[in-house]
Amino acid sequence: MADVSVGPPDRDRLFGTDGDGDADRAQLLLVAGLVMAVSLVTLVVLLNATIYSENVATRGIESADGEALEVRATAVGGTGELIDATNRAGPAGHADAAQTVRDGVADLDGEISRSYAERGGVAHVELVSVRNGSRLTAEMAAVDPNASTLARDVDRTRGFVLEVNPGSLNNETNAFHVDLDNSTGGSRQVYVYNGTDGNVTVAVGDDGAGPTVRCETPPGGRDRVTVDLTGERLGDRPCPGIWPSSLVAPDDPYDVALVNASGVGGEVTATARPVSGDEVSTDLAAAPAVYEATVNLRYRTAELRFETAVRVAPGEPDA
Template identity: 75%
Template sequence: MADVSLGPPDRDRLFGGEDASEADRGQLLLVAGLVMAVSLVTLVVLLNATIYSENVATRGVASADGEALEVRATAVDGTGELIDATNRAGPGGHGNATETVRDGVTDLDAEMSRSYAERGGVTHLELLGVQNGTRITGAITGNATGDPNASTLARDVDRTRGFVLDVDPGNLTDANATSAVDDAFHVDLDNSTGGSRQVYVYNGSDGNVTVAVGENGSVPAARCAVPPDGRGRVAVDLTGERLGDRPCPGIWPTTLVAPDDAYDIALMNASAAGGEVTATARPVSGDTVTADPGFGATPAVYGASIELRYRTAELRFETAVRVAPGEPDA
């Protein structure tokens, strides 16, 4: 039978011996490793919690921002459509135009209140004021009392929006950058301190409707071109900087977005084009923009200032916005 009796205590185990110091160091290393491992795990847990909290907070802010921007866009778009509809109706005077816009904003406020109440939001939209101007329309040709090919669309203005040429490609002159100066239809934007800019519209050598820009009568540089689609006219949106359905950057001078001095708008070489023109302009002083008598000029609201407030359980938003649809960007 095996001997299972216990012997006397081991003196080295109880009181330490030659290997005691090495055992202590091993134990210390083991404990230190365990502490470092626990510390690293704790650090990882805290870092993950911080990242998660930051993501949740960011999503909340983005959601609130998006909601506020949606309400603002609804108010601005609705007011802009109201202004343009009022101007197209040809109000009898600026007072009538202002009252129509004011009544329309009141109706828009009621509609927005009902719509956003379903989401638990409270809105309030108020018209603060309007800026008067003139809406000018007419054929591109035959508007001047003297030379029918050189007419003044607007005199002494400091803001223009919704300036669109609806041209017939079949009536445009064939030209290139060099011949356009003398032969092509163009819009002349004349500023007393900033010089003049010419925006030419013609059929290029490739058959495309081309828009080119020159300074002070110099040879222009082509900015954009679109092929005629066979469906009729092509819109040249000067203040919106578009040709047809394509962007055409650089055709409206940045100096005329918010100019220091008044400028005039003229249509030159009008016999080299056919179509219609529309623009809404604001005079430097007074309410009415002067144009050659061949154009139709009616009182209009150029722009409006509105105040918008929106409140939910999580969001409070308030802003004042100037609305001028079709105005060039700064």
């Protein structure tokens, strides 16, 4: 009879020889390495794609923001120049001044629309409202020797500029000055005088206190030196701290007076807004003017929709 018994399993047949095991392990290591390499490459590709998409999106946002700001600056700058040009021209009355500004904004809208249409955008500027005031001008030599009120009961002043002849300025003791008097918030005096080494000097004092120098500049042989009170500049240099912050957006009306001005050669100009009504009360010359305007601005492209209302009052002090 044949032998059908089962013997013990053959280890070499089941597990292979030692050389065969090493080969299998090497193959497993190779496959694992390939899997890890593919995973790393995939991760790098996804990361680069994410960074690229974010950069492109960011550049698009910054570009759109910059374009919107450019359109806004164009509209505000054009409207401001229009307001000042209208006031300098001496309109017959406030209605005439407002209509001139309205017509001018319509023309500005056409120019801006055409300009940005060529760049693929749709822009529109529309006048919403105007606020009346007075443009005040005077030769200082014609001002009362003691004091004259430039404006009474106003709540906004812009473009307040003194053009002074350096050779006509007094010393500090008898200095010409502007008095800004808020009945509930005190007063500020802005002095302009012949200071050290003949420099044109601007100083301030509060509530009648002694002046503190803010800035000075040599006359440099000039016939006129500009002191921009609301713009806080002396000539072409900044002169911070001239205009009191309490009068940027005051809670109560204030008066503006010129003191010791009659001996000074030069001119004063300002545009002021009364608390009520259209005309500013003054001892000097006043003309109808537009103090401010509000415009609606809309701008649209394939990537951007922008709309805002902007108050335009050129030469007004910043808060």
